[in-house]
Amino acid sequence: MNLLREAQAGLHAGTAASVQALTHGIIAFAAMGAAGIAYGIAAALAVSGAAALSMAMIGRSRPLVANMTAASAIVVGVEIAAARPESFAEAVAISLAIVMLSGLLIVLLATTGLARLTAMMPAAVSQGLRNATAAMVVISVRPIMLGGNPGDGWPSPVPGAMLIAGCALVLVLRPVPGLPGPVVALAGATAAHHGLLVCGVPVGPEASHLLSPSALASEIGAAWSALAASPLPLSRVLPGAATIALRATTETLAAAATLREISGRRTEYGRDLLGAGTGMLASAGLGGVPASALTVP
Numbered sequence: 001m002n003l004l005r006e007a008q009a010g011l012h013a014g015t016a017a018s019v020q021a022l023t024h025g026i027i028a029f030a031a032m033g034a035a036g037i038a039y040g041i042a043a044a045l046a047v048s049g050a051a052a053l054s055m056a057m058i059g060r061s062r063p064l065v066a067n068m069t070a071a072s073a074i075v076v077g078v079e080i081a082a083a084r085p086e087s088f089a090e091a092v093a094i095s096l097a098i099v100m101l102s103g104l105l106i107v108l109l110a111t112t113g114l115a116r117l118t119a120m121m122p123a124a125v126s127q128g129l130r131n132a133t134a135a136m137v138v139i140s141v142r143p144i145m146l147g148g149n150p151g152d153g154w155p156s157p158v159p160g161a162m163l164i165a166g167c168a169l170v171l172v173l174r175p176v177p178g179l180p181g182p183v184v185a186l187a188g189a190t191a192a193h194h195g196l197l198v199c200g201v202p203v204g205p206e207a208s209h210l211l212s213p214s215a216l217a218s219e220i221g222a223a224w225s226a227l228a229a230s231p232l233p234l235s236r237v238l239p240g241a242a243t244i245a246l247r248a249t250t251e252t253l254a255a256a257a258t259l260r261e262i263s264g265r266r267t268e269y270g271r272d273l274l275g276a277g278t279g280m281l282a283s284a285g286l287g288g289v290p291a292s293a294l295t296v297p
Contacts, residue, residue, distance in 0.1 A: 002059055019182040021048040021289075024068035027140050028289050031081035032091050033149065033191050034205075039092070039219055042211035043287025044068055049277035051291035058275035069251055070137045072244045072290035077140060079240040092223035095288030102248065102290060103280030110273035145197035147204030160196045160203035167192045220287060244280075244290050252276040 025044025029036030047068065076095050085091040143149060145165040147158025168189035175181035196203050211219070253269055276291075283291045 010194055019180070019186050021045060021068050023137075023141075023184075024070060024073040025289050026144075027070060027073040027137065028068075028076040028095065029080065029091070030140065030144075031077055032085075032088060035088060035090065038211050039088075039216070039287075040289065042213075043220075044196055044289045046213075046216065046286045047283040047289045047291055050282040052288050054279035054282050055272075055275040058271060061187045066288050067290050069248070071136075071247050074136050074140055075240050075243050075247070076288070076290060079237075083236070087226075088219070089222040089226045091284050092219060092288055093227040094237070095231065096220075096243065096284050097227060098240045099280060099290045101237055102244040103277050103284055105241060105245035106249060106273060106277030106280055109245070110270050110277055113270065143237070144204075147202070149205055158202055158204040162200040164189050164192050164196070164203060186262045216287065220285075223288070232261035248276055248280065248290065249273060 013262055021042050021044040025042075026037050027040075028044075029040035032039070032041030051068075076098060079095055079098060080091050083091075083094055085094060138145075143152040143155055145162065146155050147161030148155025168185040171185035171188045172181045177183040193203055252273055279291050
């Protein structure tokens with residue numbers, strides 16, 4: 001019976017994490033338009049599995065899983081937008097370099113024992129960071145919610161698109177009992193989108209399509225080639241990498257501390273952080289969408 005419940009919990013967590021990963025992939029590469037969203041979705045799905053496997057093999061707290069977070073995705077998106085890359089390969093190369101350096105910084109923190117200092121962070125500070133992240137997510141996806149293209153700023157509102165966004169929000173806040181909220185919201189909003197299209201109601205442009213694994217591998221290979229041919233200066237990637245590393249460290253250890261309080265079990269913060277750092281390095285190799293460790297609701 002316990003094995004069955006664990007399998008059900010794993011399926012629940014994996015499904016919810018995968019759906020959330022789609023949103024974070026969109027946020028990270030929204031500055032590159034529809035092509036960036038298509039890449040971000042595919043890369044997020046690939047990274048989600050690799051990061052989760054790294055945490056499962058190395059981390060010690062259960063059920064701590066690795067997945068993309070909105071805060072880290074926003075940092076990548078801001079860095080790409082600020083750099084104004086001349087090609088899509090350059091944009092992906094920037095994300096790969098930032099995430100790879102971030103992973104190395106997290107692994108370094110895991111080996112120094114400084115992770116224990118995170119327990120001194122007041123709860124009000126942690127809650128404030130979460131609230132600020134939520135506000136930044138809304139701002140970053142505002143054009144899409146209004147029915148415009150990514151990066152449009154303040155497009156003319158499209159009622160159909162706003163209705164779909166509202167439907168998704170309601171379903172996340174009040175999901176069907178026993179089902180993951182993000183999954184219910186994705187299914188419901190998708191059904192509403194196609195229903196409005198059938199009725200002839202404008203819903204704005206299609207945001208993206210999903211890249212095939214071979215197309216994703218081709219884009220990643222082109223980015224690594226661009227990075228090898230023209231390495232980015234450390235000053236260009238270190239600020240973003242340090243921000244992501246510190247944020248991911250805080251998220252990982254806060255989640256581990258929460259699990260410790262709930263279960264009463266001792267945890268190894270260093271091993272949890274090492275799992276997060278390894279997952280971040282795997283993320284760099286599979287698309288450049290940053291990942292850290294989180295609990296699963």
